[in-house]
Amino acid sequence: MRIVVSVFTVFMLMAAGCGNSSGTGTNNSGLQKNDTGKAVIVFKEYEHAFGKVAEGEKIGCVFNFENKGTAGLVIMSAITTCGCTVSKYSRKPVAPGKEGKLEVVFDTSGRNGMQTKTITVKSNATVPVIILKITADVAADQR
Numbered sequence: 843m844r845i846v847v848s849v850f851t852v853f854m855l856m857a858a859g860c861g862n863s864s865g866t867g868t869n870n871s872g873l874q875k876n877d878t879g880k881a882v883i884v885f886k887e888y889e890h891a892f893g894k895v896a897e898g899e900k901i902g903c904v905f906n907f908e909n910k911g912t913a914g915l916v917i918m919s920a921i922t923t924c925g926c927t928v929s930k931y932s933r934k935p936v937a938p939g940k941e942g943k944l945e946v947v948f949d950t951s952g953r954n955g956m957q958t959k960t961i962t963v964k965s966n967a968t969v970p971v972i973i974l975k976i977t978a979d980v981a982a983d984q985r
Contacts, residue, residue, distance in 0.1 A: 879913030879938070883967040885974065892978035895950055902947040905974055909936045911967065919964045920944055926951070927959045927976070946976060953980045 890903040909915035914935030922929055926949045936942040946961060961974040 880911045881909055881913045881915035881936075881938075881965065881967045882911035883915055883963075883965055883969070883972060884908050884910050885972065888972070889975045889977070890946075892948070892976065894979045894981060897954060897980050897983045898951050900947055900949050901978065902945060903976065905944045905946065905961075906941060907936075907944065908941045909938050909967075912938050913966075914938070915942070915965060915967055917942070917944070917963060917965045919962075921962045921964075922946075923960050926953065927961070929961055944974070946974075948976060948978060950978065950980045954982045955980060 885905055885907045887905065890905070892901050892903070895901055914937055916935050917931050917933070920929035920931055928947050930945040930947075932942060944961070944963065948957075948959060950957070957978045957980055959976050961976070963972045963974060964970060965972075
């Protein structure tokens with residue numbers, strides 16, 4: 843009989859310690875347990891025009907963005923349309939309300955005329971794919 847009472851007591855203590863198992867209670871931060879939040883990426887500009895540049899120049903710009911969401915924002919990739927354009931960005935999460943930047947460098951060597959390049963940014967944001975664009979009017983080298 844003692845064993846039955848002991849097992850029953852242990853079972854009741856375990857059940858009481860589990861609390862609300864429906865997953866809708868709050869955690870220590872006061873947020874809902876199943877409220878994971880969402881990252882929202884908002885760029886200050888989505889297109890950058892360099893104007894007229896000389897062929898052979900390496901030109902760059904910075905696309906600034908803010909995480910307007912409630913969860914950390916992680917950029918997973920920034921893919922350019924060709925090898926003449928490279929991007930650089932931090933792989934660390936950008937906290938809600940904080941800003942980040944994506945740097946782009948375009949090598950105009952061997953290019954002539956109006957050039958348009960795109961950067962496809964993939965992240966964990968609510969809109970997971972954003973397209974950025976750079977343009978430049980490259981004047982041929984007159985040497």
